[in-house]
Amino acid sequence: METLLQQTVNGLVVGSVYALIALGYTMVYGILGLINFAHGDVLMVGALVALEAIRLIQLHAPELGLVPTLLAGLAVAVVVCMILGYTIERTAYRRLRNAPRLAPLITAIGVSFLLQTLAMIVWGRNYHTFPQLVSTTPVEPIAGVFITPVQIVILVVSAVLMIGLVLLVNKTRLGRAMRATAENHRVASLMGVDTNKIIAATFVIGSALAAVAGVMYSSNYGIAHYAMGFMPGLKAFTAAVLGGIGNLAGAMLGGIVLGLVESIGAGYIEDMSFGFLNSSYQDIFAFLILGIVLIFRPTGLLGERVADRA
């Protein structure tokens, strides 16, 4: 029972990070029909840029407290990733706007390789220790469940960002234009919407979320690495598909569900396989889910759309 509770908490934490990343996938898919496979690498750039910024701050302004240092590093990462997301869309995807769908998809994979290679040139092939500026020492256990301050921060920040994004998309003029453009670019332009700007804004917002997710991910695990974006990127993509790609609520639900299944599965995989597999095989669950969803419910959990009548 305690394992279950503990793994539920862990699952919620990792799941909310997946959810943040999945939002970036699903927003871009919703508006362009493109799986932006470079999204996970934007997360990686966010983590490494934050790491670099934090190192510089600690070198030149060591008197700055831990939290301000982290926030400053995060801010730099967010800004850099927003610019990066804009640049990727502008230079790689925009010119393929009317190309067959396979062309931008392959380009996205190319952008992913490009970002990883550039990061490898800048930061090398080694794993970097990411400074854990928020404590990873568990607070007093509640009902036998350990939770660390950094986990609490991740849960709170993710929740706030997700609520903020939902409000942005559903309540603001920009959000309305995003939804209109997602449904029909041509008609949106007939309403006076500069759809290129809206698409760019979508990339910028998604990249900002990825930057935050990257910093939280690295803060939680204490490492950063040029290829670190691959696995969370793939898992978040799975989460987006699980929830119903193109659907914001679906991405959030998919992320949380995937995190829970993965953590709880990792807690019990040893018992389930009679000791044959251990928790380092936890990635099995994400891809098992992806396979099952694609076979039995390709539209995802919330993917069914309102029927278009008349």
Add this chain to the structure above:
Amino acid sequence: MTTPILQLRDLRIAYGAIEAVKGISLELAAGELVSLIGANGAGKTTTLNAIAGTLGVAGGELLYAGQRIEKLPAHKRLRQGLALVPEGRGIFTRLTVEENLRMGAYCRRDTEAVEADMERIFTMLPRVKERLQQVAGTLSGGEQQMVAIGRALLSRPRLLLLDEPSMGLAPLVVEKIFEVIRTVAAEGVTILLVEQNANLALEFSQRAYVMESGRITLSGSGADLLADPKVRAAYLGEA
């Protein structure tokens, strides 16, 4: 003589190598209600899309209020007062009716005037007001057409292009929609109407152009064309 609000001079529009509109010229004076009729595939919708800017032109000139606008993207044409109600209505089916209408006012900053215009549209289209919070995809075809027209009006157009507003609708609903169009025209908005229902369009408009395989073959006042034996034979189903 004042500058026409819209002028097409030998306008040509192509889809790849296939020329759909083969050099047409037409003119609308401010405040006119003009229709463009013709059979399926004559190039009417293509022409409207090119005027609205969602389709590029292959040659010729396109002038709006005396200015060349061929290179202007669609969203900027709307900001100058040129609105299109597209064929098939182009409703955002996943947005609510109110959100659809607000998309029409997307470029406007005069919030108070927008609210006043919304009220005006509600009095003109009471059915729309009843369904404000409904997802637009669940409306009937006629209701969607009204939302599409209301939405276009919220941009305060000077020139309104209407593509087949009667398509797929019951006669009673068509009557209602044409009543709305008449009201809009009476308020001084210039209207270019594309219709397959030639009878209706000719009775309704001051002038009309007849299009046939990418060319304008006839033009004149609605009444003259209605009386023209060639038009009667080709478009009004008379032998």
